Amino acid sequence: MIKINHRKRDPIQLLQMLPMSKVIKGIYAYKLNPMAHSHQIVIIGGGNAGISVAAKLLRKNKSLDIAIIDPAKYHYYQPAWTLVGSGVFDIRKTQRLEASVIPSGVKWIQEKVKSFSPEQKFISLDNGEQVSYQFLIVAAGIQLNWDEVKGLKETLGKNNVCSNFSFEHAPYTFECIKNLQSGTAIFHNPHTPVKCGGAPHKIMYMAADFFRKKGRLNKINIQYWSGAAKLFAVPVLKKRC
Numbered sequence: 001m002i003k004i005n006h007r008k009r010d011p012i013q014l015l016q017m018l019p020m021s022k023v024i025k026g027i028y029a030y031k032l033n034p035m036a037h038s039h040q041i042v043i044i045g046g047g048n049a050g051i052s053v054a055a056k057l058l059r060k061n062k063s064l065d066i067a068i069i070d071p072a073k074y075h076y077y078q079p080a081w082t083l084v085g086s087g088v089f090d091i092r093k094t095q096r097l098e099a100s101v102i103p104s105g106v107k108w109i110q111e112k113v114k115s116f117s118p119e120q121k122f123i124s125l126d127n128g129e130q131v132s133y134q135f136l137i138v139a140a141g142i143q144l145n146w147d148e149v150k151g152l153k154e155t156l157g158k159n160n161v162c163s164n165f166s167f168e169h170a171p172y173t174f175e176c177i178k179n180l181q182s183g184t185a186i187f188h189n190p191h192t193p194v195k196c197g198g199a200p201h202k203i204m205y206m207a208a209d210f211f212r213k214k215g216r217l218n219k220i221n222i223q224y225w226s227g228a229a230k231l232f233a234v235p236v237l238k239k240r241c
């Protein structure tokens with residue numbers, strides 16, 4: 001969770017409100033943690049978005065001073081998880097060391113961003129350090145809230161309940177598809193924004209193709225349950241459905 005310090009406070013007033021022990025401790029902490037880094041462009045998140053933006057900016061101007069902040073050890077190529085769930089791609093190939101995908105010439109700060117201070121143009125890291133910037137790009141991805149669906153977290157990855165939306169679970173999708181000889185296969189798209197609106201569709205088509213190749217298509221009832229208002233988000237396709 002990233003917090004935004006949006007309230008402007010007079011520092012003198014703030015000091016007067018605190019007990020003296022905290023003031024001394026605060027001054028001490030400030031001396032220990034001065035502005036540790038300063039960069040022209042700071043990008044939060046070294047996923048596909050963060051690294052692509054950094055690479056594109058550098059292609060335009062090699063002399064830019066860019067830092068990417070991301071605590072992750074690994075980078076994941078998530079679009080391939082559909083293919084993993086369909087049994088045609090190796091999950092291990094979707095994981096790379098984050099260090100290996102940071103564009104050369106970009107500084108990687110391997111820390112988590114804890115809070116923003118937009119008016120002062122700096123961000124604070126989990127380790128207490130601060131990073132100032134001229135331009136800030138936020139590309140921290142979206143959070144998976146499995147808990148939003150009652151009981152999902154407890155059953156995910158077993159009991160024939162699978163998801164392509166995580167590295168841990170995508171291989172189990174193919175287990176489920178492979179083992180289903182007959183019955184009902186439900187593909188589901190939640191009402192909330194997801195990383196790829198087409199992903200629930202794509203795995204359904206790939207599964208249907210697998211069932212067809214194995215001669216099981218007429219024994220399996222394929223259903224698509226969607227919380228979205230329309231089947232397709234792209235306007236030209238929306239009109240046809």
Ligand SMILES: Cc1cc2nc3c(=O)[nH]c(=O)nc-3n(C[C@H](O)[C@H](O)[C@H](O)COP(=O)(O)OP(=O)(O)OC[C@H]3O[C@@H](n4cnc5c(N)ncnc54)[C@H](O)[C@@H]3O)c2cc1C
Binds near residue numbers: 082164
């Ligand atoms: C199954 C599936 C299929 C898909 N298929 C397609 C497709 O066919 N075509 C397509 O275009 N897209 C597809 N996508 C979507 C695409 O993969 C994502 O949109 C893309 O990977 C998101 O990249 P991102 O950089 O925004 O986020 P992420 O890759 O999630 O990266 C976010 C990064 O931010 C870091 N971070 C988070 N919080 C902090 C913090 N506080 N401080 C510092 N760093 C932080 C994380 O560690 C992470 O490395 C698919 C996604 C899935 C799951």
